[in-house]
Amino acid sequence: MDRRVVFSGWLLPAVLLLPQLAVTVIFFFWPAGQAIVQSVQGGDAFGLSTRFVGWDNFATVFADPNYIFSFGVTALFIGRILYRVTVLYSMTSSMGTGKPAPAPDNNPLTLGILFLTAGYYIVYCTGLLRWLRTAQSSPGAKLAPAAPDGA
Numbered sequence: 001m002d003r004r005v006v007f008s009g010w011l012l013p014a015v016l017l018l019p020q021l022a023v024t025v026i027f028f029f030w031p032a033g034q035a036i037v038q039s040v041q042g043g044d045a046f047g048l049s050t051r052f053v054g055w056d057n058f059a060t061v062f063a064d065p066n067y068i069f070s071f072g073v074t075a076l077f078i079g080r081i082l083y084r085v086t087v088l089y090s091m092t093s094s095m096g097t098g099k100p101a102p103a104p105d106n107n108p109l110t111l112g113i114l115f116l117t118a119g120y121y122i123v124y125c126t127g128l129l130r131w132l133r134t135a136q137s138s139p140g141a142k143l144a145p146a147a148p149d150g151a
Contacts, residue, residue: 077116080110
């Protein structure tokens with residue numbers, strides 16, 4: 001039994017598709033385009049003026065060893081997660097054959113990579129906070145320590 005919806009004209013399908021297309025353009029394509037444009041621009045701290053810097057932003061990022069290491073850790077984590085998803089998918093796809101699917105385990109490699117990723121970012125953020133505190137306490141610092149209102 002084949003059930004199909006057949007529209008007599010083009011107006012109703014267009015009206016049904018327009019909201020989804022608008023959401024896709026507004027919340028996906030427009031921000032992605034803005035990210036590409038802003039990646040080749042430099043600006044002041046408040047974003048009031050911008051200038052074209054080309055590939056200088058990318059050269060700065062790829063010259064920093066911390067960024068290279070963070071890209072590697074993130075790629076390792078994503079690769080392991082994709083591997084685990086593939087394994088779990090293969091386990092669930094054999095469920096209709098009558099064979100019991102093996103139970104997923106807490107693989108120590110996956111947990112190790114998860115903790116490596118989380119630990120790296122915790123240490124990196126701690127280093128940034130220590131740098132900020134040092135920069136604020138140095139004589140002639142332009143980064144004044146700010147206390148929350150009412151503190």
